[in-house]
Amino acid sequence: MLTAEPDEDLMVRYQGGEVRAFEVLLGRHRKPVYNFILRYVGDKETAEDLLQETFMRVIKGAEAYKRQAKFTTWLYTIARNLCVDQTRRRKHRKHASLDAPMAADEDSGTLLDVIAGNEMPSDRKTVNKQLHAKLQHAIATLGDEQREVFLMREFLDMPFKQIAEVVGVPENTVKSRMRYALEKLRLELDEYKEFAKAAP
Amino acid sequence: MTDELTPDDDAALSALYREASDDAEPPGEWSSLRDMIGAARASGFDEEPSPRIDALLMAAARQHAPAPRAPWWARLAAWMKPVVLHPAMAGAAALVVVAGAAGVMYRRGDGEVARPAPPPERAPVAKRDDERPTIEQREQGEQLARDLREQQQPAAPEPVATVTLADPVAPVPRVEPKPGDRKVAPSGGAAGKPGRLRDSTAVAAGSAGQPAEDDDRGGQAAPRTDTFNGPPATDDAVAAPPPPPPPPPPSPRPAQTAPTNEEAAQPRVPDAIASDLPERSALLRDARAAARRGDCTSVTSMSARVRALDAAYHRDVFVRDPDIAACLVKKP
Numbered sequence: 001m002l003t004a005e006p007d008e009d010l011m012v013r014y015q016g017g018e019v020r021a022f023e024v025l026l027g028r029h030r031k032p033v034y035n036f037i038l039r040y041v042g043d044k045e046t047a048e049d050l051l052q053e054t055f056m057r058v059i060k061g062a063e064a065y066k067r068q069a070k071f072t073t074w075l076y077t078i079a080r081n082l083c084v085d086q087t088r089r090r091k092h093r094k095h096a097s098l099d100a101p102m103a104a105d106e107d108s109g110t111l112l113d114v115i116a117g118n119e120m121p122s123d124r125k126t127v128n129k130q131l132h133a134k135l136q137h138a139i140a141t142l143g144d145e146q147r148e149v150f151l152m153r154e155f156l157d158m159p160f161k162q163i164a165e166v167v168g169v170p171e172n173t174v175k176s177r178m179r180y181a182l183e184k185l186r187l188e189l190d191e192y193k194e195f196a197k198a199a200p
Numbered sequence: 201m202t203d204e205l206t207p208d209d210d211a212a213l214s215a216l217y218r219e220a221s222d223d224a225e226p227p228g229e230w231s232s233l234r235d236m237i238g239a240a241r242a243s244g245f246d247e248e249p250s251p252r253i254d255a256l257l258m259a260a261a262r263q264h265a266p267a268p269r270a271p272w273w274a275r276l277a278a279w280m281k282p283v284v285l286h287p288a289m290a291g292a293a294a295l296v297v298v299a300g301a302a303g304v305m306y307r308r309g310d311g312e313v314a315r316p317a318p319p320p321e322r323a324p325v326a327k328r329d330d331e332r333p334t335i336e337q338r339e340q341g342e343q344l345a346r347d348l349r350e351q352q353q354p355a356a357p358e359p360v361a362t363v364t365l366a367d368p369v370a371p372v373p374r375v376e377p378k379p380g381d382r383k384v385a386p387s388g389g390a391a392g393k394p395g396r397l398r399d400s401t402a403v404a405a406g407s408a409g410q411p412a413e414d415d416d417r418g419g420q421a422a423p424r425t426d427t428f429n430g431p432p433a434t435d436d437a438v439a440a441p442p443p444p445p446p447p448p449p450p451s452p453r454p455a456q457t458a459p460t461n462e463e464a465a466q467p468r469v470p471d472a473i474a475s476d477l478p479e480r481s482a483l484l485r486d487a488r489a490a491a492r493r494g495d496c497t498s499v500t501s502m503s504a505r506v507r508a509l510d511a512a513y514h515r516d517v518f519v520r521d522p523d524i525a526a527c528l529v530k531k532p
Contacts, residue, residue: 014261017268022261026254034249048250055257059264128243135240153217154237155246160213175213176205182216186233 007071014062022062026055029072032156033079039151040083042140050086054079076156077166080148087144131192138188146181149174341522348520480506480513484521491523499527 002010002024013021033054038047057078065074139147148167152158160178164171216230270278283289483502490498503524507514519525 015266017265019258019262019265022265023258026257026261030249030254031246035246038247044247048253051249052253052256056260059257059261062264063266128240131236131240132243132245135237135245154234155241160217172205172210175210178213179205179209182230182233186229189233189236192236 008067011062011065011071012067015065022059025058025071029075030055033075035155036076036151037079037083039136039139039155040080040144040148041086046086050079050082053082070162072156072158073162073165076152076158080166083148084144127192131189134189134192138185141188142181142184146177146184149177150181150185153178337526338522341525345520345522480509480518483509484518484524487518487524488521491521491527496527496530499524503528 002013002021005013005021005024007025007028010021010025014025030051034047034051037050037054038044041047041050054075058075065071139150142150145167149163152163152166153160158166160171160174164174167174212230216234269275283293483506487499487502487506490496490502503514503518506518519528
């Protein structure tokens with residue numbers, strides 16, 4: 001069964017012409033790669049374009065893929081490099097504006113509407129909505145180097161050693177960046193920590 | 201901002217993400233942050249990409265999918281195809297294969313080329329002792345042959361005494377010529393009658409009066425210059441097979457005189473038959489030797505040849521030889 005096979009075996013199968021193996025790979029990694037790119041660049045349309053470009057490069061580079069290399073390392077190296085190129089092209093990184101509408105329709109509120117003031121909302125759903133917005137904003141305020149390390153470790157569950165291979169720096173450097181990212185986020189989200197403990 | 205990592209921070213991160221084997225407790229504030237992030241992700245913080253991306257990517261995957269690798273034998277066949285189709289290439293490939301196989305065989309034989317098979321050894325011993333005619337049986341056979349000769353009417357060229365060669369096994373005793381005997385060249389002994397060499401062809405050709413008693417004398421037959429078609433055999437020739445006699449010279453017809461009693465007893469052989477006499481004699485001699493060795497197969501083939509040469513000789517002389525008869529009766 002293809003769904004139980006590791007990524008490397010699926011890639012070898014695709015090298016042999018099995019398109020179904022690539023479909024399994026795509027279904028397995030499309031969402032985490034998309035969220036990594038989305039949290040890195042901060043824009044949905046750009047994230048979808050970069051997601052498509054990432055997997056296109058995987059398709060075209062399939063024949064050159066070596067089985068000895070870890071597939072996720074190769075995949076996120078491509079995605080990370082595309083994100084770095086994208087942020088370099090933008091002179092000014094677009095932070096998720098608190099005043100910008102969160103959706104295309106005119107009735108959608110802004111982040112300011114979502115993020116509560118000093119009073120915590122009583123319903124859980126609203127709190128979650130606020131937490132999401134706050135977390136998204138807090139991640140966006142991190143530096144690029146800290147952000148990529150934080151996203152890979154926390155959202156992709158990638159070991160520090162593998163992150164070091166993707167980013168191309170020593171492991172201690174990766175851990176240092178992670179330490180500062182955690183400290184900054186802790187300060188940003190301190191007011192939500194009690195609510196998070198009580199979450200089901 | 202520096203990238204320095206203190207040991208405490210390293211330990212804290214390892215404990216936080218369980219990357220260290222020790223059971224260190226992660227910092228409380230970091231653990232709370234992780235719990236918060238986990239709660240946010242569990243409540244739908246992660247987003248789904250647009251489904252149209254999947255369709256685009258799958259279409260591209262089908263378009264750019266690498267060609268499926270053929271099995272090794274198919275790849276080998278595809279590589280060999282142009283070689284096989286081209287006659288010159290196929291011939292060269294076959295030559296290479298043959299040369300390689302020959303080289304391997306040469307190397308395995310430690311450098312030895314195929315040796316010619318040694319000449320087959322003559323089988324001096326028969327398969328079983330009981331298959332060889334014994335001396336007594338040979339004597340009985342000869343006696344029987346003589347009796348048959350005496351009883352037969354001379355309708356065709358009279359059957360003559362058989363020519364017996366020396367037994368290769370038994371030593372050939374030399375018989376000193378008696379004072380009364382004619383001086384003759386020593387001839388090979390005969391089995392059963394030592395020191396005798398009787399040439400049936402010489403007698404059949406019409407001797408110049410050599411009586412039959414000469415055969416019983418124990419002496420040695422005189423060289424019949426007018427009828428004997430070959431040089432006299434010597435003792436030396438007994439040990440080895442005698443060479444084939446030279447072709448008979450055109451024997452001059454004797455004078456047209458009234459035949460003597462001896463000549464009447466010995467009917468003349470036509471010239472056409474006289475030319476086959478040396479070959480028949482040689483075949484008879486060889487067949488007898490083969491029969492004594494137990495090589496009945498050779499005897500049978502020589503019997504066919506003699507019959508082709510002279511059926512009467514075959515019937516009256518060849519098959520009547522005791523050794524040959526014993527072999528022909530017995531199936532090989």
